[in-house]
Amino acid sequence: MSEQPDYKDTVFLPKTDFPMKAGLANKEPGILARWEEHDLYGKLREARKGREKFILHDGPPYANGNIHIGHSLNKILKDLVARSQSLLGKDAPYIPGWDCHGLPIEWKIEEQYRKKKRNKDEVPAAEFRQECRDYAAKWVDVQREEFKRLGVMGEWDKPYLTMDFDAEATIVAEFLKFAESGQLYRGAKPVMWSPVEKTALAEAEVEYADVQSTQIDVAFEITESPIPELVGAHAVIWTTTPWTIPVNQAIAYGEGIEYDLIQALDGTGPVYLVASELWNEFRARMGNIELTTINDVMGHMLAGTIARHPMHKLGGFFANPRPFIAADHVTTEAGTGLVHMAPDHGEEDFFACKEHGIDPVFAVDDDGVYREDWLWLPRGDERAGNVINKRFNSSEGPICSDLREAGALLSASDDFQHSYPHSWRSKAKVIYRCTPQWFVRMDEALESGKTLRETALSEIDTTRFVPERGRKRLRSMVEGRPDWVLSRQRAWGVPITVYADKDGNYLNDPEVNARIIEAVRNGGADAWFAADHQALLGNTYSLDDWEVVTDILDVWFDSGSTHAFVLESGKWPNLRSPADLYLEGSDQHRGWFQSSLLESCGTRGRAPYKDVLTHGMTLDAKGFKMSKSLGNTLDPQKIIDVNGADILRLWASTVDFTEDHRIGPEILKGVTDMYRKLRNSFRYMLGALSDFDESERVAVADMPELERYVLHLLAELDATLKEAVNDYAFPRYVRALTDFANEDLSAFFFDIRKDCLYCDAPDDPKRRAYRTVLDTLFHALVRYASPVLCFTAEEVWQTRYPDAGSIHLEEWPAVNPEWRIFEHREKWNEIVSIRKHATEQIEPLRRDKIIRSSLEAELYMPIRDMPFDEETFAEVAIVAAVHDAKTYSVKKTDHSKCGRCWRLLPDVEEDGALCGRCAEVIGA
Missing domain, CATH: 1.10.730.20 (Isoleucyl-tRNA Synthetase; Domain 1)
Structure with a gap:
């Protein structure tokens, strides 16, 4: 040759x-710097001016620490929405925001105090609030840079902060709208209360964890009854909160439940009253003693029955009779079918007792300890302690000991496992505690004729949910929620800016309210706490007749009002209300989605959003919740430093974020491979x-x-x-x-x-x-x-x-x-399908090194009935030739290889010579 x-x-x-080598970690900061230098966001706003708007309203994260992987997913998804809508030609501004008030930040400042052995209560309130403000401002700056590094484009130089004076004034104005419309009231109800943080909590501030509690059966001796056989018998109640026994005020029964009077088999000893369906379970807790039924009664026959408290010998409150009352919430699912009622510490107890004129007694203080003047275990008693303390409630603790001494403790076990609410910040157990609070009525008719609950449910029906199951979840929460508790007993936040009289009625005067709003706009929340309140009241009212309320607003009311001071204030003139989309984690069905819905429905009669998108929780590679204690967290900044933000963005775009989803080194490796292609x-x-x-x-x-x-x-x-x-x-x-x-x-x-x-x-x-x-x-x-x-x-x-x-x-x-x-699409769809099959036929020859590439193969296949010819398919299959045959087969071609295009063709005289096409190109 x-x-x-x-x-x-x-x-x-x-x-x-x-x-080919991306080098994203080193390259991306330079791109970010160019975007900022050339004001890309401003140029985009100018380019889209006058176009159809798409408004994604940013749900505010707390400004209290570095961002985590969940923050990254959330912000990337929002950026994907804004960028994709902008790509469609819409004006899609993005105004980021931060939630700056409330317990998360206050708790961090208190942690710093505790490390310095400093008592928060000894710090001037104005100084404490300023430290909270400074702390929030510091983390806003940190998180802002972390979010920008993700490639999130927005108005970062002009974000919204709930602690800005204008924002605080708008929050006050929104609160006063509820007051002026009569939806606000002051009442005493059991609310979720954190004895550690000394404040009421919203449901969204509570998480549930399995605990071991003490379960007890307690006997209440019946002293009066329309049924003579009941007098002298003992009504048995079962509870997992022994600490609530001292504040018992009644016993509840179910009217349709059948109850048995049971006694020892030999006819001696006490007679107990328990539900017929539950007395075997009761007997097992008693140590499987032999019992027999001596009589039965229907629940409705228990009306008029009265028992006495096991601790009645203490006198006073404990000596008062404990009436039997009918209650719908009594069931035979567990316990004894009789429920001890403590209206101070249970929502159902409170309402059932209220119907019978039984009021709470407010025995437990804000730190979870019985009041100093309480008749049972005052603070000075050596056995006194926090009511949720495990030792305090144990079978050997003071409550069980006193009940045992009174002969009323029938059984006690310290290993009852169940789910129990905890504060998601302090991780401490919470209690239901009846306290005076400010509420918004859910079931009182508004000007529209609908209640707030009805309005919210109607708006849920017209909102688009992604995924659709979010509708059912939010609806069920709104359907079942109690009145909205607005007040918190803290220092850092927007105040409840009303004046109340001794009966709990508040002053409702639009002129006074206007002066309050203006004062907060000029001086922020501190303007209320340091105000000349007589000046705010004006000449019409005397401060001597009014109490200055010092509670602060639920932080969810703050964030629920963001639509008012972001979308409607005019500070960002390219926004409008309602928003096209709210996008947050699925936990916000009980948080921001709900508080925003209620706030807007209560003040505007409509939802603040058209669409609601929810994403799940980011888990580790094995499907476990990320936790610092488990050591399975992934720092987004470290991922970016190694892989670049685009890899994290691609991950966020590919996972099914509507469900809980995973991230880990192997998952990121797969994403990197996808990126590389x-x-x-x-x-x-x-x-x-x-x-x-x-x-x-x-x-x-x-x-x-x-x-x-x-x-x-x-x-x-x-x-x-x-x-x-x-x-x-x-x-x-x-x-x-x-x-x-x-x-x-x-x-x-x-x-x-x-x-x-x-x-x-x-x-x-x-x-x-x-x-x-x-x-x-x-x-x-x-x-x-x-x-x-x-x-x-x-x-x-x-x-x-x-x-x-x-x-x-x-x-x-x-x-x-x-x-x-x-x-010809059907023809080419068929070609694609057949090409895949042909490639599979060629692959064994390549694997066995008979040929080095498909160019050396001649393909035999049934082509006569195909919608294409041999030459076309040879080009598509990248083979030397295609021949008609009854079945598929492949052989190595005998043709020589063109020295320029490397195709093996019949017109190439010898390997290295030119085919006709290449000779023509070279000649030209």
């Missing part, structure tokens, strides 16, 4: 400076289009079928992606985009046309058509990728168009929907 020349310089190989596709297109000129462009009608088929697939993808954006279905969006890039382009279109790109003449119509489609694909894919891979898309765009400005100022690509109507 004669020596052949080297033709590599005649091949048109892709040329680009775009590196996308990056390689962009690199290929940049190289293939390095010298593309508009003069090369070919009309679609003049293109080969393959090019028109790919445009058809692009149009299909375009429709899929638009639908995914509207559905906030980012996993579907990314999956469709990556499948298209990897399967339809890299593994199919690019693979087939690389010979055309490298070896055809520059003016060849097929090569020009291919490059025209490549240009169309480039403009589409870089835009499609920009909401997800915001840094990489910018890098890709700037590589090709260094002077064109940011990709994020561009709009959705101009993909002609008529490209979907391709008359």
Whole structure:
């Protein structure tokens, strides 16, 4: 064989400076700096001015620590929404915000005090509040930079803060709207109370954990009854909160429940009254003593029965009779079918007792210890302690000891396991405690004729939920919730700005309220605590007649009012209300989604949002909740420092965030592989289009079928992606985009046309058509990728168009929907399917090293009835030749290899010589 020349310089190989190695961790900060220097966010607002708006209202995170992986997911999802809506051509501003008040921040300051052995109660309140304000401001600055590093684009120089004076004034104004409309009232009800933090808690501030409690059976001797046989018998109650026994005021029964009088088998000893369905369980707790039924009564017959408290010998409160009362909440699911009623410490107890004129006694102070003047275990008693202390409630603790001494303790066990509420900040147990609080009525008619509950439920019905199950969850919570407790007994927050008389009525005067709002606008929350209240009251009222309320508002009321001072204040004039979308974690059904709904419905008669999107919790790779104590947390900053923010963004876009989802090193490795393939596709297109000129462009009608088929697939993808954006279905969006890039382009279109790109003449119509489609694909894919891979898309765009400005100022690509109507699509769908099968037939020869590539293969297959010819399929399958045959088979070709295009063709005289096509190109 004669020596052949080297033709590599005649091949048109892709040329680009775009590196395969991303180096995102080092590259992204520079891109961020350029965006900030050129005010990309401001330019985008100007570019979209006057367009249809899309308003995502940011739910405020607490400003009290570095962001965690859950924060990252949340902010990335919000950025995906804003960027994708902007890509569609809408004006989609993003105003980030922070929740700066409330217990999370106050608790951190108290922790600092405890480390310094400093008593918070000895610090001037104004000084304490300033420390809280400074602490929140510090973490706002820290979190702001961490969120920006994620690539989240927004008005970072002008965020909303609930502690800004204007915001605090608006919160006060919203609160006073409830007051002026009569929805506000002061009442005493049992609320979730944290003895450690000394404040009422909202349901959203409570988490549940399994605990071991002491379960006891206690005998209440019956002293009076319409049923003579009951007098002298003992009504048995069962409870897992022994500490509530001292404040018992009644015994509840179910009117439809059957009760048995039971006694020892030999007819001696006490007679007990328990529900017929439960006396075997009671007997087991008593040590399986032999018992027998001596009589039975129906619950409704117990009306008028009276018992006495086991501690009646203490006199006073304990000597008062304990009436039997009917209550709907009494069941036979557990216990004895008789329920001890402590209206101070149970919501159902409170309402049932209230119907019978039984009031709470407020025996337990705010720190969870019995009042100093209480008749049982005053503070000075050596046995006194916090009512939720395990030792205090144990079978050997003071309560059980006193009940045992009185002969009333029938059984006691310290190993009863059940779920119990805890403060999610201090992790300490909470109690139900009856205290005077400020409430919003849920079931009183508003001006519309509907109650707040009815209005909220009606708005839930008209709101779009993603996923749909969020509707049912929020609805069930609103249906079953009690009146909204607005007050907290803390120092850092927006005050309850009303004046109350001795009966709990508040002053309702719009002129006074206007002066209060203006004072807070000028001086913030401190203006109330340091106010000249007589000046605020004016000449009409005397301060001597009014109490200045010093409670603060529930922090959920603060965040629930953000729609008012962000969307409606005019401070951000490109916003409007209601918002198109609220997007938060699924725990916000009982938090921000609900408080925002109630606040807006109570003041505006409508929801503050059109759509509600919820995401689940981020778990570790094994599916466990992340916890510092378990050592399984992942720091988003460390992930970014190693992989770059785009990898974290791609992860957030691909997980099913509507459910609880996972993250870990192996998961991130898979995401990195996905990223690498996308990056390689962009690199290929940049190289293939390095010298593309508009003069090369070919009309679609003049293109080969393959090019028109790919445009058809692009149009299909375009429709899929638009639908995914509207559905906030980012996993579907990314999956469709990556499948298209990897399967339809890299593994199919690019693979087939690389010979055309490298070896055809520059003016060849097929090569020009291919490059025209490549240009169309480039403009589409870089835009499609920009909401997800915001840094990489910018890098890709700037590589090709260094002077064109940011990709994020561009709009959705101009993909002609008529490209979907391709008359040969079924034919090409079949070609794709058959090509996959043909590749499977060739692979064994490559694996056994009989051939090195498919170019050396001749393919035999039944092609006579196919909608394409041998030459077309040889090009598509990238083989030397295709022959008609009854079955599939493959053999190594005998053709020689072209020295330029490396195809093995019959017109190549010997290996290294040129095929006809290459000879013509070289000659030209």
